[in-house]
Amino acid sequence: MTLINDLRATTRRSSDLSKHSADVFAEAEDHTVQITRRDGEPLVLMSQREADARALLLQFAADLITVTLDDEGTLSSRMADRFPWMLALSPGDQAQCAKDLVNAARASFAxxxxxxxxxxxxSWRETATALAAGLASYPVESLEWLEDAELVERP
Incomplete structure (x- = not known):
C-alpha cells in the first residue's frame, strides 16, 4: 500500500539519485519523488515542508477522530474543547468553523x-487570536483607507 497521493509525484531510479542528484533534489522541493531500488523497498524523497504538513494533517485527523467519538454536546462545542482558541469566536462562528474544518479535512484526505x-x-485560529486581541472592537468607520494607493517597487 502506498501513501503517496500526490498527483505530481514522480518515480526515479536510485541511479538517477546518484547521477543526477541536483535534478532529483529540485523535483523533491516541488513534489514527492519515489526512489525505486533493485535491492529493497522504494524510498520517498520530499521537502521538510511537505513532511511537516503531512504530520500536521495526521495530528489534525487524530483530533477530529477524538472529537467525533465523543457524543456529548454539539460538534462545535466538542471541537472547542479540543481547540480552545475556538472559544474566542462567537457561537455562530464556532459552528461555521467546525463545519469548515471538517469539510477542509475531508478535502485534504480525499x-x-x-x-x-x-x-x-x-485561518480560523488566527481569526480567533485577532478577536481575542480585541482587533474586532475597532469600528470600520474609524479606519482610514488609502484612496489612491501607490505601488512601490520591492527592495
Whole structure:
C-alpha cells in the first residue's frame, strides 16, 4: 500500500539519485519523488515542508477522530474543547468553523493535499487570536483607507 497521493509525484531510479542528484533534489522541493531500488523497498524523497504538513494533517485527523467519538454536546462545542482558541469566536462562528474544518479535512484526505486543511485551521485560529486581541472592537468607520494607493517597487 502506498501513501503517496500526490498527483505530481514522480518515480526515479536510485541511479538517477546518484547521477543526477541536483535534478532529483529540485523535483523533491516541488513534489514527492519515489526512489525505486533493485535491492529493497522504494524510498520517498520530499521537502521538510511537505513532511511537516503531512504530520500536521495526521495530528489534525487524530483530533477530529477524538472529537467525533465523543457524543456529548454539539460538534462545535466538542471541537472547542479540543481547540480552545475556538472559544474566542462567537457561537455562530464556532459552528461555521467546525463545519469548515471538517469539510477542509475531508478535502485534504480525499486529495492528499494537506495544505487545504492546514490553511483552514490556521485561518480560523488566527481569526480567533485577532478577536481575542480585541482587533474586532475597532469600528470600520474609524479606519482610514488609502484612496489612491501607490505601488512601490520591492527592495
Amino acid at each position: 486529495t492528499g493535499q494537506a495544505h487545504l486543511a492546514i490553511a483552514e485551521l490556521t
